[in-house]
Amino acid sequence: MEIIDSDNLQKVQKAFLYPPKFMLSVAKLEQLPPSDKNEVAFAGRSNVGKSSLINALFNRKDVAKTSSTPGRTQQLNYFNMKDLLYLVDLPGYGYAKAPPSEVKRWQQVLLTYLKGRVNLRRVFLLIDSRMGVKKADEDIFEQLDLAAVPYQIVLTKTDKISKAELEEVKKQTASKIKEHPAAHTIILETSAEKKTGLDELRREIASFL
Ligand code: GTP
Ligand code: MG
Numbered sequence: 001m002e003i004i005d006s007d008n009l010q011k012v013q014k015a016f017l018y019p020p021k022f023m024l025s026v027a028k029l030e031q032l033p034p035s036d037k038n039e040v041a042f043a044g045r046s047n048v049g050k051s052s053l054i055n056a057l058f059n060r061k062d063v064a065k066t067s068s069t070p071g072r073t074q075q076l077n078y079f080n081m082k083d084l085l086y087l088v089d090l091p092g093y094g095y096a097k098a099p100p101s102e103v104k105r106w107q108q109v110l111l112t113y114l115k116g117r118v119n120l121r122r123v124f125l126l127i128d129s130r131m132g133v134k135k136a137d138e139d140i141f142e143q144l145d146l147a148a149v150p151y152q153i154v155l156t157k158t159d160k161i162s163k164a165e166l167e168e169v170k171k172q173t174a175s176k177i178k179e180h181p182a183a184h185t186i187i188l189e190t191s192a193e194k195k196t197g198l199d200e201l202r203r204e205i206a207s208f209l
Contacts (some may be wrong), residue, residue, distance in 0.1 A: 012206045020079035027075045035119035038208045039086040044126030046070035046092030049156040056192035062091045076188045084131045084209045094136040115147035123151040129158045152184035159191040
């Protein structure tokens with residue numbers, strides 16, 4: 001792992017001292033705020049831990065809504081960080097406990113957003129470390145490659161697996177993303193529960209401030 005110099009790390013951590021301001025929930029693309037700031041988004045299959053990870057970054061429990069029911073986040077939730085950056089908590093793709101017609105509608109909104117948002121600097125694409133990369137993830141990788149949207153894999157819930165299992169899932173994920181031109185080569189590993197791997201992710205986000 002890269003060594004983070006301590007001065008810079010302090011600056012990065014300071015940027016996350018206060019939670020971002022909740023701005024709005026977007027259900028339709030017409031409701032998107034103007035693309036006047038850099039934007040980063042948290043994507044991943046339902047229940048992978050997107051909302052929990054956003055909370056962990058800011059050391060809070062109540063920035064983004066979390067739930068054990070897959071599909072809890074059904075809209076694009078916009079947060080404004082220091083008036084410099086939009087953070088977007090996205091609905092999950094794939095399975096969700098909601099009426100199929102509704103799921104289909106918000107999946108379409110999600111894909112159109114991901115492929116067309118001009119100020120979207122990076123998508124943090126979360127993968128549950130217990131599951132590894134699934135078909136639904138590979139479909140999204142391909143869509144993002146086609147639209148040339150930069151994305152970075154973030155493994156989540158690493159507290160649930162052993163070190164050896166983590167090494168294995170990292171190896172498999174690395175070999176999968178080799179084929180994907182828009183994927184960042186560095187894979188981040190996090191646990192929102194144990195609060196590990198957060199500084200590396202904070203540093204990536206802070207680079208867009
Ligand atoms: P949707 O919005 O429904 O797509 O889900 P999400 O990806 O936002 O997941 P959310 O953050 O709501 O978390 C889903 C479940 O996973 C909750 O029960 C969390 O407590 C749990 N969870 C999230 N992160 C971690 C983690 O790092 N470790 C463990 N053990 N559990 C986690
Ligand atoms: Mg969520």
